[in-house]
């Protein structure tokens with residue numbers, strides 16, 4: 001069997017896939033792989049396209065599933081900018097190969113990381129506010145039942161009747177600050 005150049009300029013999808021060492025599906029879905037008017041492929045285009053492709057790692061089922069879950073979350077994007085975005089990315093891929101997509105992912109991931117950092121900060125602020133809220137509520141409750149300790153703001157002693165003693169305010173007490181006689185000028 002002899003192969004003519006004109007055959008190589010009109011490959012079917014399965015043959016193009018075989019030549020690229022990829023699945024027919026990868027070839028079918030390749031937006032940046034040029035086609036002839038009759039939808040066939042030129043072997044030169046297929047080889048050039050395959051050379052621009054990053055090698056695909058083989059993932060385990062678990063890893064594939066995690067990737068699919070992420071893709072399912074981010075891929076649905078009903079937006080009328082989609083065609084223009086695809087066009088822009090396909091143009092870059094056609095010119096630079098798939099490595100250019102790493103630049104896109106660098107941008108996207110760095111935005112996500114900033115987002116996560118901000119959310120964590122928000123969460124920290126919320127936790128501190130909630131903590132402060134609880135502390136104030138407990139203090140008000142203590143004052144209502146007259147569980148109040150008077151503490152010297154200079155030496156930290158707490159008033160117990162006529163004495164001022166060390167050891168801080170008893171648990172569950174609100175604190176009112178004052179100055180003990182020893183610290184009074």
Ligand SMILES: [Zn+2]
Pocket residue numbers: 152153154155156157179180181182183
């Ligand atoms: Zn004192």
